[in-house]
Amino acid sequence: MFAQVLEPYLRHLEIEQGVSPHTTEAYGRDVASFLETACAFGILQQPVNEQQLSRLEDQRGLLRGHLALLRKLERRRTTVDRHLAAIRSFYKYLLVTHVLKNVPDNLGSGRGGREQRLPKDLTLELTEQMLAQPDPTSLKGCRDKAMLEMIYGLGLRLAELVALDLGSIQWDEGRVRVLGKGNRERILPLAGCAKSALNDYLEMRLDPDLWCRYQEGVATAPELALPVFEGRRGSRIARRTVQSRVAHYAGELAGVSGVSPHTLRHCFATHLLEGGAGIRVVQELLGHQNLSTTQIYTHLSRGRLKESFINAHPRARKKNK
Secondary structure, three states: OOHHHHHHHHHHHHHHOOOOHHHHHHHHHHHHHHHHHHHHOOOOOOOOOOOHHHHHOOOHHHHHHHHHHHHHOOOOHHHHHHHHHHHHHHHHHHHHOOOOOOOOOOOOOOOOOOOOOOOOOOOHHHHHHHHOOOOOOOHHHHHHHHHHHHHHHHOOOHHHHHHOEHHHEEOOOOEEEEEOHHHOEEEEEOOHHHHHHHHHHHHHHOOHHHHHHHHHOOOOHHHHOOEOOEOHHHOEOOHHHHHHHHHHHHHOOOOOOOOOHHHHHHHHHHHHHHOOOOHHHHHHHHOOOOHHHHHHHHHHHHHHHHHHHHHHOOOOOOOOO
16 A cells, blocks of 8 residues: 555665565554555545655654554554654654654653563473474474474574574584574574484484584585574475474473464573573673663572572461461
8 A cells, every 4th residue: 555655664674684584474464554644644645755745854753642542542562662663763754755854852752661571481490391392303303393493492582593594503513693673683602402302403404414414514514504493395394384393292291382483482591590691691692782671580590590599488378467
């Protein structure tokens, strides 16, 4: 409906700003929703073109009305915040491309305080039980085991796991090169259970000659471009497949539901902090640009510390008479 004005903006996000495809898609939906509101208010008319966008200048009432509509639809604060971030990004693009000279002065305000929702996570015991679910005697089971161990053992995002090529892994040095959000690269250690599970999967999946040359570091460039995790007919595994497999193994545990690959990433961070890792180390491993993003996991750790104290200390549960 708004392709004429949105497509250049979305190309700008992905190519010039280095925004991830997932975020670009979400911003496109959010800005389209904002433009629909502008049409409903009579500020814009279909079909919307670049010349009409100049009418968005200094439309403070439009932004307030759009955010009020989202609240009326009972959208979560995080969703409203993302809408506001998308609209702010769109206005910035209109300034850069000289469509607008000014922007509304209330673009910096949201709903009055960001909702700090704690990520869902699993206990260490449940996580270990989940990681033990895949069948190690089948190729699919080995693949799934390796995927679970890599997400939990390295704190990978779903997109980062899917994008891994054989060349992303420096086998001898025990390192993995990951391209995260904003095309920011980070190097993660590959060891322990994650490396063992990946070793079992690749040894079973790859041609023996390729497996040997890969371990020796002499595989060819086309071979190194092969995806680490395969789906159907040798293609790169799909995101939905990973999500489905994670949910499947979590479902094998009694009373556990709503577990996603991101849940395992949360567990990675929480369990590291509980084990004594510094928050700066966890920030680096997760690839967070801002420390405040990582600090939410400290609340989880404190909550579990309090729970352990209440359950373990003989006087913690006694009430005053």
